[in-house]
Amino acid sequence: MTPAQQAALEGLAGRTLLPAELSGIELLLNPEDRRDDLIAAVLSAGRTEIHSRMTSSRGLAELYPAGPAGAEVVLMKLEGAAAALKTSSDQGEKVLGSLIGRQLGFLNGEGLDFGSGALRGMLDQFVSLGILTADEVAGLKSIAVRAAPVPVDVVSRALNIAEGRMVV
């Protein structure tokens, strides 16, 4: 593998490729049978992206990794926290309780966008406040995470440029 090929592939992967990955890809670079599809699969392993995904409480039961029962536990925790915090004498906790209750209202209606940075940040806060566990929040956030494979044609283009087969 030439330095240009390696740089092109690492640029697509967005990371430094491991020695085992490089040696595996080396075998796929024969111009007579360059396997851009398999190289793309190597580069795509573990790649994910956060996307916008509106989900209601009904959808939550379907999409939550721990299933409907797990989703129900999360909802019960949030409802309990909202009710308890609203009765607090602390103004900040009252606001938080109201906020959770309002978000639960949205969740029961049109849903919430689990890809929203604001919502994901709020979920992280719930861990530090002891409202939800880290695993529960990770499960909620995973609803808006999907695979982000590197397209084969993108690999072809990058390698063709690196190999001098394509001029842009």
Next chain:
Amino acid sequence: MAAGDPIVAVGTIKTLEASGAAVTNGSVVQADDANYSLADDAASWPDAEFLLSAAWTTAPTEGRVVNLYARPLDIDGSADAEAPESSRPTLFVGCFVANNVGGSATQHMPLQGLIARDLPRLASYFLHNDSGQSVNSGWVLKVIPRNVIPSP
């Protein structure tokens, strides 16, 4: 058949590339053994058939194609058109549709639609591999002048 009825006539086959280098997916390569001149190679007939004989070690995706591009030459005195690139064909002539067969078995592919019409007076020809897999070295591109003429 009555005299004067239209019949298909073909000219002498010309090989534009006798044994091309491997073509990786997405790249564009020239069939650089010869250009094709309507005046010199085709009795000034404007149409032709193209034939690509190529093989893949790994089977291409069924129905994906190898595109045929032309680069018109001497379009303004001795000035040529730009050489085609994968995202800018210069002049798209047609495409060869690949079968999903690998194992280096040669596929003989006519141009989709068979006939390339109104070709440039003089041009060099290029393949753009959009089949999803590398085309093996040794591919061959031929052109056959074609016309419809009155029967004798």
